[in-house]
Amino acid sequence: MGVxxxxxxxxxxxxxxxxxxxxxxxxxxxxxxxxPSGLSYPDYLVLVMLSEAEPHRLRMQELGAALxxxxxxxxxxxxxxEARGLVGREDCPSDARGTYATLTPAGLAAIRAAAxxxxxxxxxxxxDVLTGEELAxxxxxxxxxxxxxxxxx
Amino acid sequence: MGVxxxxxxxxxxxxxxxxxxxxxxxxxxxxxxxxPSGLSYPDYLVLVMLSEAEPHRLRMQELGAALxxxxxxxxxxxxxxEARGLVGREDCPSDARGTYATLTPAGLAAIRAAAxxxxxxxxxxxxDVLTGEELAxxxxxxxxxxxxxxxxx
DNA sequence: CTCCTTTAGTTGACGTGTCAACCGAAGGTA
DNA sequence: TACCTTCGGTTGACACGTCAACTAAAGGAG
Numbered sequence: 001m002g003v004x005x006x007x008x009x010x011x012x013x014x015x016x017x018x019x020x021x022x023x024x025x026x027x028x029x030x031x032x033x034x035x036p037s038g039l040s041y042p043d044y045l046v047l048v049m050l051s052e053a054e055p056h057r058l059r060m061q062e063l064g065a066a067l068x069x070x071x072x073x074x075x076x077x078x079x080x081x082e083a084r085g086l087v088g089r090e091d092c093p094s095d096a097r098g099t100y101a102t103l104t105p106a107g108l109a110a111i112r113a114a115a116x117x118x119x120x121x122x123x124x125x126x127x128d129v130l131t132g133e134e135l136a137x138x139x140x141x142x143x144x145x146x147x148x149x150x151x152x153x
Numbered sequence: 154m155g156v157x158x159x160x161x162x163x164x165x166x167x168x169x170x171x172x173x174x175x176x177x178x179x180x181x182x183x184x185x186x187x188x189p190s191g192l193s194y195p196d197y198l199v200l201v202m203l204s205e206a207e208p209h210r211l212r213m214q215e216l217g218a219a220l221x222x223x224x225x226x227x228x229x230x231x232x233x234x235e236a237r238g239l240v241g242r243e244d245c246p247s248d249a250r251g252t253y254a255t256l257t258p259a260g261l262a263a264i265r266a267a268a269x270x271x272x273x274x275x276x277x278x279x280x281d282v283l284t285g286e287e288l289a290x291x292x293x294x295x296x297x298x299x300x301x302x303x304x305x306x
Numbered sequence: 307c308t309c310c311t312t313t314a315g316t317t318g319a320c321g322t323g324t325c326a327a328c329c330g331a332a333g334g335t336a
Numbered sequence: 337t338a339c340c341t342t343c344g345g346t347t348g349a350c351a352c353g354t355c356a357a358c359t360a361a362a363g364g365a366g
Binding site: 005006007008011012014015016018019021022023024025026027029068115116119120122123125126127129130132134135136137138139140141142143144145146148149 | 158159160161164165167168169171172174175176177178179180182221268269272273275276278279280282283285287288289290291292293294295296297298299301302
Binding site for chain 3: 072096
């Protein structure tokens, strides 16, 4: 068994490589565009979540779930960001195990400065390159694949 | 200026987040599925390229171009793989600056063992989840975006 | 109350990837 | 010949992310 692998057809392989190559390039490019702001892409994602919360704080728990990040990834990321003064940590009164991640004034200023840059980057590289219909299709296909990922695991 | 940022519409934002979330999850999942083989995803990509070459070797140059990797990324990756005996390095006779990356017997054995695992993973997570038409659409959209990326820079 | 499992989060070691600085050879041009 | 730029590749410092081990509190079951 295992010997009878169903290899990918040339068409399947081509489509798959197109997709993976794109995502790798895109990630690098988005990160580079964000560079001038002094924020990395992970930094940006964290700050977006915190700035959308009211008040500007979230349990590590919720933050991790919203980003689909592992506990340890989040913990490391916040440690680095805390060292740079972008976020803070507070104990949770109602659950002694819990921790709130909070947005500092410096973090708020940073995300406000970076957001226009990032949006312009996303538009230039993706959103404005596709028609509305194409973008919707891309989103729908992504959702379909994601559902399967979540379902199985 | 810059103040008049064209923010993403809710539809655009939703599609964009679907796409990015998917790719993050997918990357983690593909890496995990490859785990039992002892190879990482980057390892796998390098070995695929070398095993497709005849004889089993490529100039760093070509390898980097084929993978769209930076020189330094490739150099680091090969150093680590060489230490594990998966690849070797040879001087290039015709250009004293050049280096060949070569596939060792251990590297060949590793890729032969890992390939069925990886293909099964790609099928399970992506290829077999979509219809042929959907997959082709995904590939075409990726190509379109990639063209724009290459064109601009 | 005691024990046990689950939940929340942190830490350390390690593989990965970026950037910038560097080195030596190749290939002009004067 | 000498000079100068480009090319091919390596290195070091540092940011990122995974896994596995760990601490400590919460929430049951007996």
